Amino acid sequence: MALLIQNGTVVTADSTLAADVLVDGGVIREVRALDSVARIDPVGHEVVDARGLLVLPGGVDAHTHLDMPFGGTYSSDDFETGTRAAAIGGTTTIVDFAIQSRGMKMRTALDTWWGKAEGKACIDYGLHMIITDLGASGLEDMDSMVGEGVASFKLFMAYPGVLMVDDATIFRALRQTAKNGALVCMHAENGSVIDVLVQEALAEGKRAPVYHALTRPTVAEAEAVQRAIAMAEMAGALVYIVHLSSEDALNQVREARDRGLPAFAETCPQYLLLSLEDQMPGKSFEEAKYVFTPPLRKKANQQKLWDGLKHDHLQVVSTDHCPFCFADQKALGRDDFSKIPNGGPGIENRMQLIYHHGVNAGRLSLNRFVEITATAPARIFGMYPKKGTIAAGSEADLVLWDPEAEHTISAATHHMRVDYSMFEGFRVRGNARRVYSRGELIVDGGEFVGRVGRGKYLRRDARGR
Numbered sequence: 001m002a003l004l005i006q007n008g009t010v011v012t013a014d015s016t017l018a019a020d021v022l023v024d025g026g027v028i029r030e031v032r033a034l035d036s037v038a039r040i041d042p043v044g045h046e047v048v049d050a051r052g053l054l055v056l057p058g059g060v061d062a063h064t065h066l067d068m069p070f071g072g073t074y075s076s077d078d079f080e081t082g083t084r085a086a087a088i089g090g091t092t093t094i095v096d097f098a099i100q101s102r103g104m105k106m107r108t109a110l111d112t113w114w115g116k117a118e119g120k121a122c123i124d125y126g127l128h129m130i131i132t133d134l135g136a137s138g139l140e141d142m143d144s145m146v147g148e149g150v151a152s153f154k155l156f157m158a159y160p161g162v163l164m165v166d167d168a169t170i171f172r173a174l175r176q177t178a179k180n181g182a183l184v185c186m187h188a189e190n191g192s193v194i195d196v197l198v199q200e201a202l203a204e205g206k207r208a209p210v211y212h213a214l215t216r217p218t219v220a221e222a223e224a225v226q227r228a229i230a231m232a233e234m235a236g237a238l239v240y241i242v243h244l245s246s247e248d249a250l251n252q253v254r255e256a257r258d259r260g261l262p263a264f265a266e267t268c269p270q271y272l273l274l275s276l277e278d279q280m281p282g283k284s285f286e287e288a289k290y291v292f293t294p295p296l297r298k299k300a301n302q303q304k305l306w307d308g309l310k311h312d313h314l315q316v317v318s319t320d321h322c323p324f325c326f327a328d329q330k331a332l333g334r335d336d337f338s339k340i341p342n343g344g345p346g347i348e349n350r351m352q353l354i355y356h357h358g359v360n361a362g363r364l365s366l367n368r369f370v371e372i373t374a375t376a377p378a379r380i381f382g383m384y385p386k387k388g389t390i391a392a393g394s395e396a397d398l399v400l401w402d403p404e405a406e407h408t409i410s411a412a413t414h415h416m417r418v419d420y421s422m423f424e425g426f427r428v429r430g431n432a433r434r435v436y437s438r439g440e441l442i443v444d445g446g447e448f449v450g451r452v453g454r455g456k457y458l459r460r461d462a463r464g465r
């Protein structure tokens with residue numbers, strides 16, 4: 001039976017329309033304005049009344065780390081718990097990261113991550129490939145990954161000895177994407193400089209979590225962003241800066257875009273809403289909850305990032321969801337901040353936080369909210385218009401969003417498998433009431449009602465394919 005969502009306000013990146021939406025076979029068949037001469041005939045359809053609700057495209061979170069090995073442990077959400085929490089928060093697509101370890105074929109990494117997601121994912125998922133080593137066949141491997149729908153690669157300019165690659169590797173990878181249409185995502189921080197600062201801090205007995213942040217200056221981020229963009233320019237390639245956190249780094253992206261370069265960047269709710277002053281005063285080990293990279297920055301950066309989102313100097317808000325439990329995982333670094341697993345949880349709260357602090361606060365229009373949380377990531381990562389919009393022919397990933405629903409974020413009630421919330425006690429107005437994935441109701445009133453394992457792998461398009 002087809003589904004007819006009546007009387008809602010349908011919001012896309014470029015329009016807001018009182019309309020009915022007809023869904024059949026998992027696909028949107030028609031969006032018809034309420035003031036049309038005739039309404040869509042409801043006979044024979046399951047009818048849902050969305051009066052007073054916004055009908056949004058399902059959120060697309062292009063940066064998550066589920067079941068990821070890091071710092072001697074694994075991120076605490078797997079593809080089941082993480083994607084369920086995502087769905088409850090109104091996200092219907094994620095792009096996670098497979099990791100090619102040194103000497104490993106990318107194919108092996110892809111098989112491993114498919115194995116992690118198979119039978120567990122509750123929403124549709126794509127995969128980026130993290131490259132740690134190009135070896136003899138790495139460039140051909142990149143092409144074969146593109147053939148498997150892995151249309152983006154992440155490279156690290158930080159974490160020496162673990163994930164960091166040299167500039168030659170970055171340049172070669174960028175040049176390959178200029179040919180095969182894929183996109184390089186860059187973790188841009190100068191890892192070599194940071195390593196010196198970390199070793200010095202430890203030698204001086206500075207071991208508390210706050211030193212994680214104090215040994216990663218914004219200039220180390222800005223320098224790497226500038227270098228990444230310069231290498232992309234020389235390679236004739238696009239580049240996407242992940243988890244951008246500071247005004248200094250943003251300035252580099254803005255200048256490049258002003259010159260017409262195809263440089264893109266995302267930021268994350270933690271950089272928009274949390275700060276060094278508020279979360280990391282340097283008083284206790286509790287601050288390990290906020291150890292991720294890049295680190296929290298001084299508060300003055302926040303408004304610059306919001307402005308960057310408004311003016312399209314930043315294109316996307318993703319979460320960089322990479323949860324580690326405080327009690328037994330963050331605790332690995334109790335006596336040494338450099339051993340605290342890096343990452344924080346957020347997959348469930350992105351839409352609520354950006355809606356409340358963006359739209360309700362008057363910083364973002366409703367359409368820009370949709371664009372940065374769904375449409376732009378779908379476009380940039382080769383999933384549009386299948387995902388990220390509401391139009392005839394698109395997959396019916398839809399959120400019935402209650403703009404008046406009040407919610408207090410807390411680890412006591414969230415669905416992520418992690419024992420704390422970075423946004424504990426944050427009150428938000430606006431929340432997902434119902435969530436559909438390919439036309440199937442998967443969340444109703446804050447509860448997941450879908451089938452675990454129903455999520456499908458998304459073969460994403462490279463540019464020009």
Ligand code: URP
Pocket residue numbers: 065187243291292293294320322342343344
């Ligand atoms: O601290 C972070 N961001 N952990 C996840 C890995 C990464 O660099 O994105």
Ligand code: ZN
Pocket residue numbers: 187242243293
């Ligand atoms: Zn990163």
Ligand code: ZN
Pocket residue numbers: 063064065320321322
């Ligand atoms: Zn990440």
